[in-house]
Amino acid sequence: MTKRSARKIRWSFFVFFVPVFLWLFLMIVMPQIELLRMSFVGTDFYGESGFTLGHYAAFFTEPIYWLTFVRTAGYALLVTFVVLLIALPVSFFITKVADLKVTGFLMVLILVPFWVSELVRVYGWMILLRESGVLNKLLVALGILKQPVEMLYNDVTMVMGLVYTTMLFMIVPIVSVMESLDDSFIEAAHDLGAKKLTIWRTIIIPYCMPGIMSGSIIVFMLVLGSYLTPNLMGGKNSIWFTEQIYNQMIIYFNWNQGAAFGFLLLLLSSILIWVALKITGQDWRKVIK
């Protein structure tokens, strides 16, 4: 390579790199650093501010905080699992059963809900499910229900809402892996004596594991960090961890505590994902691809 073309490459590198770098640095890294700093700053009895681990300690000493996290993580796991359970057969249908024309249509069907903002979507659900909502009216009119029941504000509805809003993020990675699964693998397994369930267990799921793991991580993180759906649809006496952060920052105006919670959320969810990857024996490099 000549010197000149080497310089040219360096130029174009900077032209593309600098804006991306600035954007990343100013909009993402800087605020995070500031939040990280804040999470370690506390005001003592005399109003002097200084370094403290108190905000982090509070998470572990106050059961309300860590219990909220455990509950949130538990529900996130549950949602991830339910989403996976639905996404696997749906992806199989899209990639292996339906013919090409139907496949495109199905993908559009799965995508359409995401053209609407989350807020509008959740309100849509509320109109449908509330006591004076469409579904109740219909059921009463049909005589199935004597009087309307409140279907909102409980955890089942919330889980259903979260499953619905995150489904796409599971289906897309699984479909992309499953497309490359040669039909003859399935037939060969069948030929060698495997039943349908065995084929799923021994061939399809192991083959799709990278897609399953990346989909699961995305869904898990999305649910863990989601705010609108659990708060608008969830039960009154149960609280999501993001709500704790919101409360600290906006209601108690304790940004330092909120920042600490934010980082704890990041840290703990990363640990959970790392553990999950270790248990399933997946290589994170493959999963990210």
Next chain:
Amino acid sequence: MQAALSVEKLTKKFGEFTAVNGVSFDVEDGKFFSILGPSGCGKTTLLRMIAGFYEPTEGLIRIRDEDMTAVEPNKRPVNLVFQHLALFPMMNVYENIAFGLKRRRESDSRIKEKVGSILERVGLPEHSKKKIDQLSGGQKQRIAIARCLVLEPSVLLLDEPLGALDAKLREHMKIELKKLQSMVGTTFVYITHDQSEAMVMSDHVAVMNAGQFEQIGTPQDLYHNPNSSFVAQFVGNNNKLPVKVHKDEGGAFLARYLDGKDYQVDGTPDLSEGDEYDMFIRPEAVLINPSTSQSIPNTMNCDVKAILFDGGNSQLLVIPEGADQELIVTLPQNKQFDDIKAKDTIRIGWNPGTAVCFPKTELKIYDEA
């Protein structure tokens, strides 16, 4: 002898299109049976019906005298070696071979023993821990076959398993496969579009064309006594000479070729006078510059167009005088014909018994190999 596999009037239609049309055959226990035909003639469809992946539109499949109609693929005593092998990439060699045994819930120690012995048989005893993508093409081949053989199927079905290999390895694997089959004694049903594979390995060959069987026979049978124009062209090499048949004063048939000369025919009995035929002469049946002492009745003069040197498979490309057609003549490499050069004129001859005639067809054979 008992028939390991018996197929009766098997037909498969995809909508209006008939992929397999009324095929019947029996395969004796322990034999190597090949189905030979050009791409798209319905071989895979036929095999998939036997394996149970397609339901026949009509007809009956029996394995060891048991009707297979209502039997699912995972319950049939046949196994299929897929065209692209379909070795499971997420498992190693051992797990691949053990897959079927595990489905039968055999004990771990039995599985270990069986996998070990089959790996021994296919000559890859050290490879059980290898990943599939660490194997060479020929090794994958053998593992795919071992994965089926370990289940001791009544019939092993193979769908062009050598198609993906390069030519040298294919030659080698042909012989390997034949040896393996005679060693294990399992009945093989092998499909291929490559006539040389079918000829070298098989006890019996069925030649298939457009969904139907043209002829079933031993390789020698098909080569020496083809019963249709298609078989004559597809099995081995052949020169196809358009001729018109008439009778001489003695009542014997003569074939008039493009050069206006008459040649004796006696290979084919039921010719009818005045009709157009294709006369087939194998390149290896043609003699170059036959001496008069050999008393060959059919001779013609030809111009040598080119010498196609290929060691033991060398050939001459010649054009008969007075005809506008290229013929292929085998050129034996025994130093006798080393002085023949392009543009020379030579005499060629053949015995009437080595030529066969079939009614004229516009049939085109394509052979991708």
